[in-house]
Each structure stands twice: as structure tokens, then as C-alpha cells.
Amino acid sequence: MQWIDVRSDTVTQPTAAMREAMFKAEVGDDVYGDDPTVRQLEELAAEKLGKEAALLVPTGNFGNQLALLTHCQRGNEVILGDDCHIVWHETGGAAVIAGVQLRTVESDKGALDPQAIARRIRVGDDIHWPKTGLICLENAHSNGRVIPLDIMAQTHALAQAHGVPVHLDGARVFNAATYLGCDVRDITRHADSVMCCLSKGLAAPVGSLLAGSEAFIQRARRHRKLMGGGMRQAGVLAAPGILALTEMTQRLGEDHANARYLAAQLAALTGIQLNQDDVHINMVWFAFTRPLDLPRLLAAFTAAGIKVNPPEDGQMRIVTHWQIGRAEIDRIVAVLAEFLRD
Numbered sequence: 001m002q003w004i005d006v007r008s009d010t011v012t013q014p015t016a017a018m019r020e021a022m023f024k025a026e027v028g029d030d031v032y033g034d035d036p037t038v039r040q041l042e043e044l045a046a047e048k049l050g051k052e053a054a055l056l057v058p059t060g061n062f063g064n065q066l067a068l069l070t071h072c073q074r075g076n077e078v079i080l081g082d083d084c085h086i087v088w089h090e091t092g093g094a095a096v097i098a099g100v101q102l103r104t105v106e107s108d109k110g111a112l113d114p115q116a117i118a119r120r121i122r123v124g125d126d127i128h129w130p131k132t133g134l135i136c137l138e139n140a141h142s143n144g145r146v147i148p149l150d151i152m153a154q155t156h157a158l159a160q161a162h163g164v165p166v167h168l169d170g171a172r173v174f175n176a177a178t179y180l181g182c183d184v185r186d187i188t189r190h191a192d193s194v195m196c197c198l199s200k201g202l203a204a205p206v207g208s209l210l211a212g213s214e215a216f217i218q219r220a221r222r223h224r225k226l227m228g229g230g231m232r233q234a235g236v237l238a239a240p241g242i243l244a245l246t247e248m249t250q251r252l253g254e255d256h257a258n259a260r261y262l263a264a265q266l267a268a269l270t271g272i273q274l275n276q277d278d279v280h281i282n283m284v285w286f287a288f289t290r291p292l293d294l295p296r297l298l299a300a301f302t303a304a305g306i307k308v309n310p311p312e313d314g315q316m317r318i319v320t321h322w323q324i325g326r327a328e329i330d331r332i333v334a335v336l337a338e339f340l341r342d
């Protein structure tokens with residue numbers, strides 16, 4: 001059976017062109033710096049992301065943790081949002097790998113008040129205090145919202161005034177650029193380093209990128225080896241990554257339009273609560289207005305060939321991607337409509 005899988009954009013299968021590119025990729029040992037396809041991807045990524053250099057890493061989680069390890073000293077404090085991916089979904093890695101302390105700022109749907117960040121920056125040499133090593137932002141946020149650029153600009157300016165670097169968790173930064181109608185560099189220029197995922201909406205099978213200054217990436221390359229991320233004939237993974245950055249970034253608007261289409265259909269159903277203004281990228285969140293038989297709902301989805309995650313904190317999430325078109329969305333809506341009718 002051909003599943004309609006809307007659990008995440010991480011479920012995307014590589015396109016036919018990607019499989020072809022993997023098959024034909026010219027490779028070498030990338031730990032020796034010999035893989036021409038990896039080098040091509042890293043040069044392309046640096047240019048697209050507006051940084052001096054970039055590094056291919058196995059996952060987004062790896063890229064973020066590598067950024068913490070490379071920017072910070074053990075015992076440093078990292079300022080970031082209380083609902084961000086690094087705090088919630090990276091297995092406490094910041095404590096284990098970089099050995100840093102996370103100091104959170106309350107997030108307003110993913111946006112962090114620059115003044116709240118400023119109040120947490122450690123100023124002076126009090127021997128009791130940890131040193132502020134890094135500020136992390138996330139855009140697009142994994143709640144599906146895009147953070148306004150003026151907030152990023154203000155945060156970056158105050159960070160620079162204190163000599164603190166800013167890292168952007170840009171797992172979906174190309175989705176953010178698509179939503180804002182800007183070049184991705186207009187976002188990344190408000191950060192010193194950026195991580196971006198190739199394996200989500202961009203459909204590569206594996207891989208993320210960390211970009212920053214030449215000196216930063218040189219140190220990160222050494223730390224990537226330390227973390228066990230020195231990959232050998234990685235050109236077979238870099239080849240679909242090149243298509244992710246060139247072709248797949250161009251079509252993210254379709255996913256966003258499909259998410260808005262889905263949101264409009266769902267909002268019209270009695271029994272569903274959904275804020276269409278929160279649909280910025282490829283994610284639709286909604287809740288049910290009355291208690292329901294959850295196992296029966298999940299069984300109805302499965303019977304219709306649809307894979308969805310169960311609600312988290314009462315909220316269901318559906319994610320669109322290149323394998324989800326209008327027909328697939330209509331089927332999802334039909335299942336929910338029928339379920340709510342009973």
C-alpha cells in the first residue's frame with residue numbers, strides 16, 4: 001500500500017533525480033578531504049547560506065550540538081528559548097557533549113524578546129557566574145511559525161555588543177525564507193553560524209549542514225571528527241543534498257500552499273479548533289473541541305492508509321511535503337469529517 005505519511009517532513013523519500021544522482025556520484029575519502037561531491041555541496045551551501053564555509057554533518061541534532069561544542073567552553077551558559085529543539089528534542093546532549101548550561105527565555109510562540117535575552121547575558125567578571133558562551137535562535141520554529149527578522153536583527157546586535165556569538169537552528173530556514181519571500185541570506189546574516197537540514201522538506205535521505213566563518217568551520221571539522229561524524233565516501237549523500245539545495249528549495253511554496261489549503265478545510269469542520277494565522281510553513285496544528293475516542297480516530301486514519309502522529313498536549317500536527325498533494329489532503333479531510341460526523 002502507498003501510505004499517505006503526514007507525521008513529519010522527515011518521512012520524505014528521495015526523489016528519482018536524487019537516487020540517480022546518488023548512483024552517479026563521484027566519491028573519495030572525505031576525511032582526507034578527497035570527496036569532490038561533498039566539497040561541491042559544502043561550497044554551494046556556504047554560498048547559499050551566505051557564510052564563508054560549510055560542513056556536511058549526519059543530522060540536524062549533530063549540527064546543533066557541534067555548534068555548541070565549537071562556540072563554547074565547558075561550563076559556559078547558552079541562552080535560548082524554553083520551547084526550542086535544543087532544549088526539548090536533543091536528548092540533553094548539550095550537558096553531555098559541550099558540557100554547557102542552558103539558560104532559557106520564555107518564548108512567545110517561538111519568538112524571544114531581545115530584552116529578555118539581554119537581561120540574561122552575564123556582564124562582568126564575578127567569579128560565581130558562568131560566562132555567556134552563545135545565544136541560540138530557531139527559525140522557522142519547529143512549531144511551524146516564522147520569527148520576524150527585526151527580532152533576529154535586534155538580538156544579533158545586542159549579542160555583538162557583548163561579544164557573544166549567535167547560532168541559528170535553521171533546520172527549516174529555507175521554509176522561513178519562502179514564507180518571508182526573502183533570500184535565505186537575509187535571515188542567516190543575523191547569526192554567526194547556521195544549521196540547516198537537507199533531510200526534511202528538502203527530501204534528501206540523510207544530512208544537514210553547519211555554516212559559519214572559515215575559522216569556525218575549521219574548528220568544527222575537527223570537532224565533527226571527535227564526535228564520530230567524519231564520513232568517508234559521503235559523496236553518495238552529498239549528491240542528493242545538492243539537489244535539495246538547488247531544486248527542492250524552489251518548490252517549498254507548494255507545501256506551504258497545501259498546508260494553508262488543509263487548514264482552511266479543517267477550520268470549516270465542526271469540532272475542530274484551528275488558528276489559520278499560525279500556518280506559516282508546512283505544518284498544520286489543530287485541537288478537538290470535545291473529548292473523543294482517540295484509538296478509534298487513529299484506527300480510522302490507518303484504515304484509510306494515512307500515517308499520523310497522535311496528539312501531543314491535545315494538539316494534532318499534520319505536515320505537508322513533496323509527496324502530499326491536494327488528493328492526499330482531501331482524503332485526510334474526508335476521514336476527519338466522517339469521524340466528527342459520527
Ligand SMILES: *Cc1c(COP(=O)(O)O)cnc(C)c1O
Nearest residue numbers: 059060061062085142169171197
Ligand atoms: C528536526 C530538527 C532538528 C534536528 O534535526 P535531525 O536531523 O532530526 O536531527 C533540529 N532543530 C529543529 C528546529 C528541527 O526541527
